[in-house]
Amino acid sequence: MPETVFSRRYAADEVIFRTGDRGRNAYIIEAGRVEVSIERKGENVVIAELGVGEIFGEMSMIDDAPRSASVTALEDTEVVVIQRWRLMQPLESADPMMNLLLRVVLARFRDAQRQLSGIKNGISSGDPSLEEIRRLAFKRINTERDMRQALENGEFEMHYQPIVSLDGGHVAGFEALMRWQKADGTFVSPGEFIPLAEQTGMIVELGRFALEVGLRDQQLLAAAFASAFPDLAAPFMSVNVSGLQLSELSEIDHIARIIDESGAEPADVKLEITETLMVENPDHAADALHKLKALGVSIAIDDFGTGYSSLSYLHQFPLDTLKIDRAFVINMDKAENSRRIVQSIASLALALEMNIVAEGIEEAVQMADLKELGCQYGQGFHMSKPLPVEKALELAASGTTW
Ligand code: C2E
Numbered sequence: 001m002p003e004t005v006f007s008r009r010y011a012a013d014e015v016i017f018r019t020g021d022r023g024r025n026a027y028i029i030e031a032g033r034v035e036v037s038i039e040r041k042g043e044n045v046v047i048a049e050l051g052v053g054e055i056f057g058e059m060s061m062i063d064d065a066p067r068s069a070s071v072t073a074l075e076d077t078e079v080v081v082i083q084r085w086r087l088m089q090p091l092e093s094a095d096p097m098m099n100l101l102l103r104v105v106l107a108r109f110r111d112a113q114r115q116l117s118g119i120k121n122g123i124s125s126g127d128p129s130l131e132e133i134r135r136l137a138f139k140r141i142n143t144e145r146d147m148r149q150a151l152e153n154g155e156f157e158m159h160y161q162p163i164v165s166l167d168g169g170h171v172a173g174f175e176a177l178m179r180w181q182k183a184d185g186t187f188v189s190p191g192e193f194i195p196l197a198e199q200t201g202m203i204v205e206l207g208r209f210a211l212e213v214g215l216r217d218q219q220l221l222a223a224a225f226a227s228a229f230p231d232l233a234a235p236f237m238s239v240n241v242s243g244l245q246l247s248e249l250s251e252i253d254h255i256a257r258i259i260d261e262s263g264a265e266p267a268d269v270k271l272e273i274t275e276t277l278m279v280e281n282p283d284h285a286a287d288a289l290h291k292l293k294a295l296g297v298s299i300a301i302d303d304f305g306t307g308y309s310s311l312s313y314l315h316q317f318p319l320d321t322l323k324i325d326r327a328f329v330i331n332m333d334k335a336e337n338s339r340r341i342v343q344s345i346a347s348l349a350l351a352l353e354m355n356i357v358a359e360g361i362e363e364a365v366q367m368a369d370l371k372e373l374g375c376q377y378g379q380g381f382h383m384s385k386p387l388p389v390e391k392a393l394e395l396a397a398s399g400t401t402w
């Protein structure tokens with residue numbers, strides 16, 4: 001079986017996914033039974049029980065809509081997890097095993113559809129016809145082709161946003177953020193193209209690009225920074241890495257090679273990952289992160305507080321930095337709640353010996369507040385927007401502090 005198709009066990013009563021989750025995977029039940037339920041007027045109504053050989057989660061693979069149902073294991077259950085982006089790869093480039101699996105899933109999908117069609121408001125959000133499914137699949141393939149073309153044409157570039165030491169007020173590092181400017185001059189926002197790249201699998205190539213360019217520019221930025229602050233540590237470079245890039249072991253090796261060949265000091269490299277990876281396949285995630293850590297780089301957990309965030313699993317992973325999502329920072333001075341959340345995240349990080357970057361600082365007062373709460377680093381429009389490399393170099397050399 002390909003590495004990206006893996007199986008997972010759930011104990012009785014464990015939730016496999018819940019209402020409101022974004023769909024990423026399909027599941028085939030290998031052993032055990034699950035219960036499908038939906039929320040109706042605030043109550044949980046069981047609409048189906050599924051057993052060995054049946055599949056669920058499939059609708060979300062197509063439309064990325066939040067799931068309208070919850071699925072819970074009724075007994076010890078083992079499922080094969082099929083990641084959506086794999087199914088959306090162009091068929092001819094997918095491996096033969098995947099091709100076969102795709103056929104099996106589609107055949108089973110039709111059966112499951114028939115079976116569930118009697119259930120109103122069930123697991124499916126509408127019942128797209130096979131025609132519709134094909135249309136969407138082709139759309140994905142076209143998008144992938146456009147992005148690959150754009151990458152070859154040099155339409156992607158990296159911008160850099162300073163990450164500032166709240167203590168000294170100087171630049172401590174930069175986050176590399178990708179920009180796509182089309183040939184006609186228009187910008188496509190990362191909020192739009194990154195999810196598409198994840199759906200098509202193109203994020204793997206874009207991710208390599210971000211790392212290569214980011215680590216090359218880190219060395220230029222470090223040299224510029226040293227001219228202003230010869231006694232301070234070189235600014236690190238924080239690069240976003242999608243969970244999909246880490247789902248295959250061969251790609252982790254590729255990432256390791258890029259870091260190795262970049263000439264950057266591994267200690268100056270930070271990889272930002274999100275929680276999804278750790279929640280969906282914790283064992284694999286732990287392996288992957290340990291492999292990366294062994295290179296000497298540090299690992300940050302991004303957008304902390306927005307996802308499934310169970311604080312309890314954090315210690316299982318080799319994480320160095322926690323990035324508090326901007327949603328908490330924005331509301332800090334307006335809602336006592338948000339302030340308390342920031343405060344408890346800060347003390348949690350302290351206990352786990354992690355450092356904190358607060359994202360989305362737009363006002364001076366937030367900067368002072370976050371410092372008082374024990375955050376070491378901050379990032380946001382108050383200090384600087386993400387800058388093209390020439391501007392970032394000017395900033396690094398200027399000796400600016402905030
Ligand atoms: P992110 O990793 O959470 O990046 C921070 C985003 O917040 C950036 O948006 C940045 O421009 C924005 N931001 C920073 N300070 C402020 C502020 O004070 N106020 C507000 N309102 N926004 C602020 P951007 O560049 O549009 O990127 C959006 C997302 O796209 C990123 O969120 C990240 O998830 C993804 N992304 C961008 N570049 C890459 C990449 O190279 N690889 C991957 N995998 N994802 C990327």
Ligand code: CA
Pocket residue numbers: 175240272302
């Ligand atoms: Ca980030």
Ligand code: CA
Pocket residue numbers: 302303323325359
């Ligand atoms: Ca973030």
